[in-house]
Amino acid sequence: MVEHLETAEAQIQDEMELVYGYPESLTRASTHYCPGCVHGIVHRLVGEVLDELGIRERTIGVAPVGCAVLAYNYINTDFVEASHGRAPAMATGLKRVNPDKIVFTYQGDGDLAAIGTAEIIHAANRGELITTVFINNAIYGMTGGQMAPTTLSGMVTTSTPTGRDCRLAGYPMRMSEILAQTAGAAYIAREMAVDLASIRKTKQAIKRAFLTQMNGLGFACIEVLATCPTNWNVDPWSAMQWAKEHMSAYYPVQTFKMTDEVKALRV
Amino acid sequence: MVKQLLKGNIAFAEAAVRNGLEAYFGYPITPQSEALEHLSGRMIEEGRVFLQAESEVAAINMVYGAACAGVRTMTSTSGPGFSLMAEGLSYIAGSEIPVVVVNMMRGGPGLGNIQPSQADYFLMTKTAGHGDFHPIVLAPSNVQELIDDVGLAFELAEKYRTLVLIAGDGSIGQIMEAAELPPMQPVRATRPAWATTGAQGRERNVITSLYLGAGNLEVVNKRLQAKLMEIKHHEARFSEVQTEDAEVLLVAYGTSGRICVSVLREARREGLKVGLFRPRTLWPFPEERLAELSHQVRGIMVVEMSAGQMLEDVERVAQGRVPIRFHGRMGGVIPMVDEIKLDLDALAADVAVR
Numbered sequence: 001m002v003e004h005l006e007t008a009e010a011q012i013q014d015e016m017e018l019v020y021g022y023p024e025s026l027t028r029a030s031t032h033y034c035p036g037c038v039h040g041i042v043h044r045l046v047g048e049v050l051d052e053l054g055i056r057e058r059t060i061g062v063a064p065v066g067c068a069v070l071a072y073n074y075i076n077t078d079f080v081e082a083s084h085g086r087a088p089a090m091a092t093g094l095k096r097v098n099p100d101k102i103v104f105t106y107q108g109d110g111d112l113a114a115i116g117t118a119e120i121i122h123a124a125n126r127g128e129l130i131t132t133v134f135i136n137n138a139i140y141g142m143t144g145g146q147m148a149p150t151t152l153s154g155m156v157t158t159s160t161p162t163g164r165d166c167r168l169a170g171y172p173m174r175m176s177e178i179l180a181q182t183a184g185a186a187y188i189a190r191e192m193a194v195d196l197a198s199i200r201k202t203k204q205a206i207k208r209a210f211l212t213q214m215n216g217l218g219f220a221c222i223e224v225l226a227t228c229p230t231n232w233n234v235d236p237w238s239a240m241q242w243a244k245e246h247m248s249a250y251y252p253v254q255t256f257k258m259t260d261e262v263k264a265l266r267v
Numbered sequence: 268m269v270k271q272l273l274k275g276n277i278a279f280a281e282a283a284v285r286n287g288l289e290a291y292f293g294y295p296i297t298p299q300s301e302a303l304e305h306l307s308g309r310m311i312e313e314g315r316v317f318l319q320a321e322s323e324v325a326a327i328n329m330v331y332g333a334a335c336a337g338v339r340t341m342t343s344t345s346g347p348g349f350s351l352m353a354e355g356l357s358y359i360a361g362s363e364i365p366v367v368v369v370n371m372m373r374g375g376p377g378l379g380n381i382q383p384s385q386a387d388y389f390l391m392t393k394t395a396g397h398g399d400f401h402p403i404v405l406a407p408s409n410v411q412e413l414i415d416d417v418g419l420a421f422e423l424a425e426k427y428r429t430l431v432l433i434a435g436d437g438s439i440g441q442i443m444e445a446a447e448l449p450p451m452q453p454v455r456a457t458r459p460a461w462a463t464t465g466a467q468g469r470e471r472n473v474i475t476s477l478y479l480g481a482g483n484l485e486v487v488n489k490r491l492q493a494k495l496m497e498i499k500h501h502e503a504r505f506s507e508v509q510t511e512d513a514e515v516l517l518v519a520y521g522t523s524g525r526i527c528v529s530v531l532r533e534a535r536r537e538g539l540k541v542g543l544f545r546p547r548t549l550w551p552f553p554e555e556r557l558a559e560l561s562h563q564v565r566g567i568m569v570v571e572m573s574a575g576q577m578l579e580d581v582e583r584v585a586q587g588r589v590p591i592r593f594h595g596r597m598g599g600v601i602p603m604v605d606e607i608k609l610d611l612d613a614l615a616a617d618v619a620v621r
Contacts, residue, residue, distance in 0.1 A: 058465035062332070063475075072473045078463035080335045081475035083358050086328040089320070093332025093340070094463065096316045097290050101465045119328070122321040 023047035025056045027076045036236020038193045038226030039067060042135060043074050045193075045203045046106070049210055050077065059102040060094055062087040066108035067141040075106075085116025088123035091130040102213055104131040110140050113149040113175050120179065120221075127184025127218045131209045134175065137226040138247060145231030149173040152250055157231070172250060176223045180256035186218025187262040189255040192225035194244045198253070204267055205255075211265045218259065225251055270447050275440040276301035278410045278448070279343070279369060279433070282417040284309050287452040289338040290316035292329035296348045297381040298437035299371040303343070315454065323348035327355030327368075334364045335474045337462025339421055339454065343369035345437075346387050347378065356430060357396025361476030363491070365424035367417070369433040371440040372572075374599030382599025383437035383522055388576035391432050392550040399488055401495055402430040403502060404549040406520040411446040412547075413439055418449060427498055434549055436572065438522045438601065504547035505556055509535065513542025514620045515611070516560055518581050519570040520546045522601065527570055530607045539615055549577065554584045561585040566618035568592045568611055570602060590618060 009021070022028070026047035033039045050056045059077040063069060065084035072079035082090045087105035095103040112120050112134050123130065139157055140146040146159040150172050154163040166172075180188040187209055191202040202224055209220035225247045227239035234242065273281075280302040283291070291310055293303040303319065310317035316333070320326035326342050333340040344352065349370045359366045372387045374380040395402045403423050407413040413435060420431040458464050463472050478484035506524075508531060510516065519527045524545040534541045544560055546553050561567065566589050569578045575593050582591055594610045596602045 057467040060336075060463045060465060069477060072475065076466075076471060078466050078471050079473045079475075080332065080463055081358075081362070081473075081477055082328065082331075083354050086324065086331075086355070089325040089328035090332035090335070092318070092325075093290065093292060093329035093334075094336050096318060096329075097333045097336045097338045097340075098464060118321055119325055122325065126318075 023051045025050035025076050027074055029073050031074055032070065033067065034230045036227055036229040036239050037067070038135060038137065038224065041193045041199060042133060042202070042224055042226075043071065045199070045206055046075060046133060049203065049207045052207065053210055053214065055102050055210070055214070058100070059104065060098070062091045062094070062103065062105040064105070064107040064111040065142075066111050068106055068108060068135065069142065071106050085111050085114070086119055087111065088116065088119040088128070088130070088132065092123055092126070092128050095128060095130050099129070102131070102210065104133065104210070106133045107135070108141070109136045109138065109148040109150040113173050120175070121182065124179045124182040124185045124219045124221065127186070129213050129216055130219065131213045132221040133206060134221055134223040135226045136175075136223050136251065137228040138172070139228050139231045141228050141231055150175075152246065174251060176221070176256050179221055182219075184219050185221070185257050186259045187212045187220040188257040190223040190225065190251060190253050192243060192248055192253050194225070194227070194240045208262065208265055208267045211267060212262050215261070215265065217261045220262075225253065270445040272443055273410055273446050273448070274301060274443045275410050275413055275435065276371070277305050278446055279413050279417050279435075280305040281309065281448055282414040283341060284313060285449045285451045286418050286421055287339050287454045288315065288341060289454045290330075290333040290340040291342065292318050292320050292326045292333070292340070293342045294320050294323045294326050294344065294348060296323070296345045298373055298383075298440050299343050299345055299369065301440070302369070323351040324355070327352040330366055331355055331359050331364065334359065334366045335463050337458030337464060341367040341369070343371065345371050345373045346375045349387060349390065353396040355396070356402070357398050357400065358476050360396065360400040360402065360430045360491075361398060362474050363428040364474065365428050367420040367424050367431050367433070369435060371435040371437055373437050380599045381437060383601060384572045384597070384599055385434075385436055385521055385523060386573040386576065386597065387434070388549060388571070388573060391434055392552070395430065395432065400491065401550045402432045403427075403498060403551070404432045404434050406434045406547055406549050407439060408521050408525040408545065410439070410442065410444045414446055414448060423502060427494055429494065429498070434521065436522050437599070499551040502548060503551040503553040503555070505553040506545040506547055508543040508545070510542030510544060510560060512540050513560070513564055514540040515566045515568065515615055515618065516564040517541060517543045517568050517570060517611070518557070518577070519543070520549065520577065523570045523572055526602060526604060526607065529604045530611060533604065533608055534611060539611075539620070541611065546577070552580050552584070557581065557584045561588045564589060565620055566590050566592065566614045568594060568614050570594045570607055572596055572601065590614070
């Protein structure tokens with residue numbers, strides 16, 4: 001069956017101009033992500049961006065600890081596996097010794113906003129020429145649904161069974177706002193990937209973030225509001241709606257920092 | 268090359284530069300901060316990479332990242348920082364990436380103090396981080412050996428794709444003595460085939476220590492163990508002083524080993540047939556030779572700046588053949604010649620050697 005498709009694909013490519021296809025920057029492996037999970041969408045966007053920018057062969061990805069720990073099975077570039085939260089530090093090491101390569105981290109909210117807060121803030125502060133894709137679904141997916149620093153007030157999780165009480169557990173963290181305060185950050189934006197329009201905008205943001213690195217303009221991070229139907233205990237469609245309404249109410253979808261040079265980039 | 272007066276910390280830092288160190292990421296911690304300070308100037312001068320990280324956690328992960336890209340890289344620290352690095356060291360070992368780390372041991376546990384100690388022996392030799400693993404651990408006792416061990420460390424790390432530690436102590440780092448630095452080597456022009464440098468014209472490289480299938484991870488562990496076995500067979504190193512006719516044996520490493528040379532001289536002057544066995548690798552521990560010596564002598568005295576950590580390895584190797592005495596100081600205290608000699612004389616009397 002696969003062979004038949006590949007022959008057909010090759011035939012079409014010979015005869016016509018291919019305007020849409022499987023990105024070379026994604027492997028053909030089926031992902032393990034849950035139905036309705038935003039990882040699958042964002043992996044696809046990253047794959048398309050790397051293809052469009054023609055940088056697949058000089059890109060090195062840094063995978064997180066979290067549901068996307070196996071990102072290296074899906075994104076078709078050189079990859080390293082970081083320990084929890086340390087991806088920006090690994091990326092710093094990789095980029096400093098490979099200044100002509102493109103280095104990106106792909107991190108979840110536990111990775112970036114809990115254990116890795118020091119590493120991301122310092123990488124941003126140093127203006128490391130790396131790109132971070134930050135998936136915020138307000139919960140710890142891989143470990144089975146515990147509270148994340150980004151869990152909303154009142155949200156029920158396996159470690160906040162009666163709903164998050166901010167007086168005890170702290171308040172949900174707005175990381176993009178924090179990172180935008182650093183002098184080294186050139187482009188910090190929050191997007192969401194919950195419907196066609198927002199997915200398109202997310203892709204543009206991710207593309208601009210990679211272009212920021214390619215042009216040596218500074219640190220770039222795109223936070224993507226995301227879903228976790230499994231641990232939110234809702235169906236995929238409801239999860240998308242909930243993220244669109246409730247997540248974006250607390251986490252405004254906007255650009256928090258964009259230097260003039262980043263603004264001038266042709267995306 | 269000419270000998271010059273060198274402080275230990277500066278010596279190992281400069282030796283690394285001359286051995287083609289391409290990237291250094293570190294964090295200040297007494298008693299080794301001079302190394303970071305020296306490198307902050309020299310690495311930039313030589314057009315290499317230097318970055319003071321925000322913590323030892325960040326530093327070891329920056330080293331890990333750079334090492335994955337196939338460059339010669341290292342960091343240095345002391346006990347509290349080494350503890351922070353444990354997770355990173357385990358990842359490095361598990362993914363078989365060459366990395367060198369210097370630990371200038373200080374008084375502990377906890378914040379402790381900044382004086383010399385040897386109390387990280389267990390931590391460094393038994394595993395360095397979680398999981399089934401041993402790094403190679405080199406044990407210099409003076410500035411020259413420290414300089415030489417830097418070059419050896421990089422060689423061994425790259426030969427076996429493994430973690431190599433240098434077990435210094437605050438004294439070796441701070442002491443100033445005459446030593447010779449190696450000639451300047453440039454950084455290597457090429458990167459190893461397994462490195463993550465961008466998948467141009469080749470299959471992509473993925474460096475990970477994650478193997479979710481239990482069967483898969485066991486295969487990896489068997490490979491790691493086989494590698495350790497090879498290292499055990501080929502890389503154990505030691506130094507001996509007057510062991511040929513020894514009836515009692517001093518066993519000590521690093522600064523303790525150095526002090527024992529003076530103990531030995533005094534004891535020999537008084538007619539005691541004492542020898543010194545000084546491990547130069549703490550892992551692999553030089554078991555074969557020590558076992559041989561344990562058949563020859565009538566008593567062994569272990570001297571450490573700790574509660575007795577290498578002592579356990581000596582006991583294991585000697586297998587109860589001879590009485591073993593221990594002289595240890597803790598908390599950053601350095602044992603002096605006369606106090607060690609008192610214990611040595613008592614041992615000699617016990618085993619009726621005079």
